[in-house]
Amino acid sequence: MLINHPLLGLRDAQEFVYKGDASLLQRPQYDSDNALDAFTNYAYLRSNPAGLHQELWYHEQGDRSWLVVTRNTLTHEIVNVELASEVDA
Amino acid sequence: MSRRVSPGRIGKKPVNFSFDGRSFQGYAGDTLASALLANDQMLLGRSFKYHRPRGLITLGSEEPNALVTIGSGARQTPNTRATTQELYEGLSASSQNRYPSLKFDLLSVNDRLSRFLTAGFYYKTFMWPRSFWESVYEPLIRRAAGLGKLSEVEDADQYDKGFLHCDCLVIGGGIAGLEAALEAAHQGKAVILCDENPRLGGMELFDSAPIDSVEGLIKELQSLSNVRLMSRTTVQGAFDHGVYSALTQNTDHLAQPHKAAPRQTLWRIYSSEAVLASGAHERMIAFDNNDRPGVMLSSALRGYLNYFGVLAGDTCAVFGCHDDARKTVVDLHAAGAKVIWIDTRSAHEPVDGVQCFTDARVVDTRGRHRLKGIEIEQGGERFWLPCDALGVAGGWNPRVQLTCHQGGRPRWSNDVGGFISGTDLPPGMRVVGAAAGEYLRGNWSPVWDVSKRGSAFVDPQNDVTVKDIKLAHQEGFISVEHLKRYTTLGMATDQGKNANTLGIGVLSQHTGNAIESVGTTLFRPPYTPVAIGALAGRARGKAFKPTRLTPSHEFATRQGASFVTVGNWLRAAYFPQAGETHWRESVDREALAVRNAVGVCDVTTLGKIDVQGRDAAQFLNLVYANGFLKLPVGKTRYGLMLREDGIVFDDGTAARLSENHFVVTTTTANAVPVYRHMEFVHQCLAPNLDVHLISTTESWAQFAVAGPRSRELLQRIVDLEISNEAFGFMACAETRLLDGTPARLFRISFSGELAYELAVPARFGNSLMQTLLEVGADLGATPYGTEALGVLRIEKGHAAGNELDGRTTAVNLGLGQMVAQTKDSIGRVLANRDLLANSTLRLVGFRSDQQILTGSWLIPPGRSSEQDNTLGWVSSACYSPNLGCYIAIGFISDADQYLGAQLRAVSLLDKVDVGVSVVSPHFIDPEGERLRV
Amino acid sequence: MFKLTESPALYNGDFHSPLCRLTLLPNLARLSLAPMNGELGRTREFFQKVGIELPGPTDAVLSPCLILPLGRGQWLLQGEWPDLEPINELICTTDQSDAWCGFQLAGSGGPAVLERLVAAAPQSYSCGRAVRTQIEHLGCWVVGLDNNEWQILGPRSSAESLFVALKHAALAVDALLQN
Secondary structure, three states: OOOEEEEOOEEEHHHHEEEEEEEEEEOOOOOOOOHHHHHHHOOOOOOOOOEEEEEEEEEEOOOOEEEEEEEEEOOOOOEEEEEEHHOOO | OOEEEOOOOOOOOOEEEOOOOOEEEEEOOOOOHHHHHHHOOOEEEEHHHHHHHOOOEEEEOOOOOEEEEEEOOHHHHEEEEEOEEEEEOOEEOOOOOOEEEEOEEHHHHHHOOOOOOOHHHHHHHHHOOOOHHHHHHHHHHHHHHHOOOOOOOOOOOOOOEEEEEEEEEEEHHHHHHHHHHHHHHHOOEEEEEEEOOOOHHHHHOOOOOOOOHHHHHHHHHOOOOOOOOEEEEEEEEOOOOOOEEEEEEEEOOOOOOOOOOOOOOEEEEEEEEEEEEOOOOEEOOOOOOOOOOEEEEEHHHHHHHHHOOOOOOOOEEEEEEEOOHHHHHHHHHOOOOOEEEEEOOOOOEEEOOOEOOEEEEEEEEEOOOOOOOOEEEEOEEEEEEEEEEEEOOEEEEEEHHHOOOOOOOOOEEEEOEEEEEOOOOOOOOEEOOHHHHOOOOOOOOOOOEEOOOOOOOEEEOOOEHHHHHHHHHHHHOOOOOHHHHOOOOOOOOOOOHHHHHHHHHHHHHHHHHHHHHHHOOOOOOOOOOOOOOHHOOOHHHHHOOOOOEEEOOHHHHHHOOEEEOOOOOEEEEOOOOOOOOHHHHHHHHHHHHHHOOEEEEEEOOOEEEEEEOOOOHHHHHHHHHHOOOOOOOOOOEEEEEEEEOOOOEEEEEEEEEEEEEEEEEEEEOOHHHHHHHHHHHHHHHOOOOOOOOEEOOOEEEEEEOHHHHHHHHHHOOOOOOOOOOOOOOOEEEEEEEOOOOOOEEEOOOOOOOEEEEEEEHHHHHHHHHHHHHHOOHHHEEOOOOHHHHHHHHHHHHOOOOOOOOOOOOOOOOOOOHOOOOOOOOOOOHHOOHHHHHOOOOEEEEEEEOOOOOOOEEOOOOOOOOOHOOOOOOEEEEEEEOOOEEEEEEEEEOHHHOOOEEEEEEEEOOOOOOEEEEOOOOOOOOOOOOHOOO | OOOOOOOOOOOOOOEOOOOEEEEOOOOOOOOEEEEEOOHHHHHHHHHHHHOOOOOOOEEEEEOEEEEEEEEEEEEEEEOOOOOHHHHOOOOEEEEEOEEEEEEEEEEOOOOHHHHHHOOOOOHHHOEEEEEEEEEEEEEEEEEEEEEEEEEEEEEEEHHHHHHHHHHHHHHHHHHHHOO
């Protein structure tokens, strides 16, 4: 499996660590009225799409970028890779 | 008899070898199969289940029958296909699955019992008594049935791996592959061409026609710098995103390989484009006793003759339903054999001088250890004819295995008479040549099962017959996938290369369903069997994983320290002294030295992370549950890190070296995860903060200097005033040693004693360790290892990895008040959930005069040792030399209620049940006075 | 009075075969450098004034000192770099001298050695380019210094494991050639 790193090009997946759903970028406000519900959803609830899925990968054996990888869970095709720090959460 | 009639395409250089202890001679370029055939050795093995005599069927890697063991001892390789094993001087091979000898095999009695040994026989028969299956039946059956044996000696060979990149990977070096490679090369692409055989050329080499055009192509490719030709290299798998695996056999064909030469190299090949030119292999027809030695595929009969110059019999029959049969008939006839041609078709171009039966079929054979005759059916009549070799042309199976490796499903082509790749190919792959059905479209009439009794073998390696398939179908195993698992059809080392299509054809014929509606099973990697050693590559023994050595490793080795593996680190566990006979003596002495004098321990393995930037404090305030905004420069603070779900992640310290510069420490085990987490928080949650992270774990050698005399010792080392007033508890400083070496000093304590951690650049670490002990000799300075470190922290009641086990919260650890409620931090919101916040589980201590085992469950006296009665568990335990008894820490519910009570610490696994009293986890100096003197 | 002595990353880190030469580099000065937010431009200008272009994500500067891109907005300097005093307020620096150990690999067998160890394409470590990747699970740098000459940086604590990995691959290359 290869990930097309936006700065470094195609790199072998063995250099990366997988974290999970990129919805983790949307961390709720700790002091909002419904903070407990919002954080419960944030920590535990994931959609499990058959198709395009945005997920977080960390280039641990490389430049230590966190990436948002858009991958088709049916075909494993990777259609887009962005730096997580540049994705509008 | 079978014999050599010409040098074929291999020449006449003699090579000596042995089979089952008998000496033979072949030619360089022979395979073991061709050389044995040239020596009239038709019987090569015994079959898996019925122990029937078997010879060879094919001339390639799809061979199901001719499996032999090569070599002996540590280099013994079982289940090697004789058809791919190249001959070398001194090669020693032996047959498999026979006792006492190949010709006289006691278990061939199974063949007489074959009526009973049908599909599912074992499952149905050995049902009772139930417990006998594992202990009696299965071992017996396994001994009787089977392939070659492992030597059970460590593999003496070395293996290798590597990574290759190209623009176009061509799989198969036949004419289609060679042409595809040349085309890609001319487009300027970097090309790799892999072929499993020693010589490029593919099936062309096995035909009688001249091969000038093939040789021309090879020469041209060899002259191009952007082409890499890799023979003896089998592409084994096609994986996501243009990643392929391939195995090169470097030395399997050599009599005396270089001692350090790896036997095989496993390659990972990256190529956005792949051309599958893997060709096709012929298939068998199901007639009774179609497995006798001497019955092979028509293409094999022809290939042995044309390439190796070996004629498989004096009278050769060819049984076909396909044009290909004719090519074999022509070549055999030209070589001087008496040829009989049986064809299921009514009309085809005749060959002069060859006896030909049209609209006919072979229905049975005879001969015990080798074919003696065939029974032919024509026009409702049956008659026997003598012959000693039979070639079967049952049609061709394109080698579509690699097209399936990403879920692609082959589809049936009536035109080709075989399964060809579907449209769902691995991205970037295209299929050319015979693999795509090219050259195979011809005059063909489908013929599957022509047997009289059903004792026709469909999968010769697993001894699956037509009868088995019919039975399985009757019993309801209708799906091909179920049929495969019930009968083991296609599950052998050849992965159904021979069996699958025939099996599906037989099923189609007997159910009356069209073959395309019967379906097919898929193929998975590897394409051919791969030695486990090749998958391991160079990662064996010490090279299995990297080792990390601490800066004072050399010192510790000289001291005769005993080492322990902590992750990849090798740490000194304890430093035995002369006269100490048990590890506990050393550990007790070291732990006492810290409490009474001063000890030195290498703690470099703790993770260290440099956190810098204008928002460094704000960042740490988010990462840690407790506050960091107000930490003054020159001070260190204990930090508690939570996961977002409120469970404790890690703990450590953060020292503020300057306004915008912190040094964070983590536990050894979590050094990498914490760094990853901090990068996550920075890049994903707070990308606008001005924070710059870098790991400095490797850069600094860090030593705990602990004990009442630690200050005295350090004052002789560091160029800094370190009185209690000038350098109080939790102080930190960037400083120098008296010799000018740059250093960092932290007044932090893990042991509960007056203690410091002193860091110097790693290259000075070994020297510093030695210097501390020399300079502090009169103070009783003692090196201590991880064992004493553990004792000291349990005595103090400090949580470590055993307590931060991914289940415990700050509340459980007695640190609930640390989670600041006035700011945002990772895990803060969910830590306040009722479920976690109201937990009554607390960290407590236990004392006993008997040894307490880590992992024991705590049960009130008088209650039975059951899960329902447990109050909690013991997380860390040791003998405390300072208290003179066994102590432990762990977690129990309603801890306040049980403080001072007697409980039982029970380990059912170790059969240990000891009485313990519940106490505070702070066994030593609960008020923390020693830290602050 | 004591005087601390330096230890090498590895006591025996040299290996020669007919096709390649592997040499442990001495202890070298190294520094990580990250411009604070918004200061990349001025940092870049400072380096340009002394004739150095901070390298892009896949490139390396080979002289007057070695400069490698550590990550986004972070570089590793090795050797004798310019005095950074003028930009001290703009940058975060961390001493990384002992974070790494270095090996020099040279010789015509080099490409065959590296293709056994490095998953990344050879172009990524051709002359003037550098790749941060893993070698046998170790986070490493492979830097192309010249035709058939590379520098390999790996974690100092695993200097021996890295050396063994390089040597093992070099031995295999050598033996296969003599086969």
